[in-house]
Amino acid sequence: MEQENQASTKQENIPESNQIIFKILDANENCPGVGTQSAGKSEACAGCPNQTICSTGEAQKEDPALEEIAEKLNQVKNVILVLSGKGGVGKSTISTQLALTLAQDEKIQVGLLDIDICGPSVPRMLGLEGQEVHQSNQGWSPVYFEDNLAVMSIGFLLPSKDDAIIWRGPRKNGLIKQFLTxxxxxxxxxxxxxxxxGTSDExxxxxQYLKKTKVLGSIIVTTPQEVSLSDVRKEINFCKKTELPVIGVVENMSGFVCPNCDCESQIFPPITGGASKMCQDMNIKLLAQLPLEPKILLSCEGGKCFASEHPDTKSARIFQDIVKQVKEVARK
Structure with a gap:
């Protein structure tokens, strides 16, 4: 009882502007969901900036673009989202190397879409900087890395690779929709x-745009440190709330492979158990633990497929195993 009084007193002493922030955070944690009857009407909705939209039913109205996107992507058999709660964990490395490794099989047609609007790194990692997108009456033609690997990124649309994208949410969302349609x-x-x-606008x-397409699921990338894992837990909860299947988690930078002796050592020790413990606690599959290896960096800088350049390395076998697991999920 005394603890409750103390908590109440602390809440009362918080400035009014900060109390609004706490209300928004509480609403986010206990959000009933836009598709429920209590959307915008429950206590958790108080202070949420989207309360009016949810309570009036505006949030439940279907975007006409969903049908158009479903028709445009009708021939895409499997859509995979690569996510990470935190920046700098190697998400784009996993995305590009996964695409390159899949494309090693000439019978497989692969597309890679970069929707990191403010920090597009896919063109650099594939050695495609300076390439241009061609527009016709049918739409935009993606840039082809190989005959069976098509790539699209805002990086191809910028006059200079150093240009900054200073856009608000609606404009970002408009470009993502355009990439899909x-x-x-x-x-x-x-x-x-x-x-x-993160888990924001994009x-x-x-x-939402992919709701009527053939989404296989998401691959979530993390590193062993708790500062990364704490954000990845939020990403997993985001997937659960949006009903996005999680194919599994890749723990990147899991150890370091010496380029001289090939010995492996820990640079970022998993003090709280790393991705393995997190996946066990959250009932999520651990796809792989990928070590930090200088050769991977060189492959990415040169726009090369690491698995084909260094097939005898441990990391190459890990990439091949990730591809194998993805194919198994796609066959189910």
């Missing part, structure tokens, strides 16, 4: 979508 993806076995870190938009 105007790009000529044609017949793809896999469309891999590289997303920015993520909500792309999950």
């Amino acid at each position: 105007d790009v000529i993806w044609e017949d793809l076995d896999y469309l891999i979508i590289d997303t920015p870190p 993520h909500i938009s792309v999950v």
Whole structure:
């Protein structure tokens, strides 16, 4: 009882502007969901900036673009989103190397879509900087890395690679929608979508836009440190709330492989148990633990497929195993 009084006193002493922030955070944690009868009407909705939209039913209205996107991506057999709660964990490395490794099989058609609007790194990692997107009456033609690997990124649309994208949410969402409706993806076995870190506008938009497409699921990338894992837990909860299947988690930078002796050592020790413990606690599959290896960096800088350049390395076998697991999920 005394603890409750203390908590109440602390809450009363918080400035009014900060109390609004706490209300928004509480609403986010206990959000009933936009598709429920209590949307915008429950106590958890108080203070949420979207309360009016939810309570009036505006949030439940279907975007006409969903049908158009479903028709445009009708020939895409599997859509995979690569997510991470935190930046700098190697998400784009996983996205590009996954696409390159899949494309080693010439019978497999692969697409790679970069929706990291403010920090597009896919063109650099594939050695495609300076390439241009061609527009016709049918739409935008993606840039082809190989005959069976098509790539699209805002990086191809910028006059200079150093230009900053200073956009608010609606404009970002508009471009993501355009990538899904105007790009000529044609017949793809896999469309891999590289997303920015976090659980914000771009993520909500792309999950909603893909609602009527063949989404295989998401691959979530983390590193062993707790500072990364804490954000990844939020990403997993985001997937659960949006009903986005999780294929599994890749723990990147899990150890370090010496380029001289090939010995492996721990640089970022998993003090709280790493991704393995997190996946066990959250009932999520651990796809792989990928070590930090200088050769992977060189492959990415040169726009090369690491698994084909260094097939005898441990990391190459791990990439091949990730691809194998993804194919198994796609066959189910």
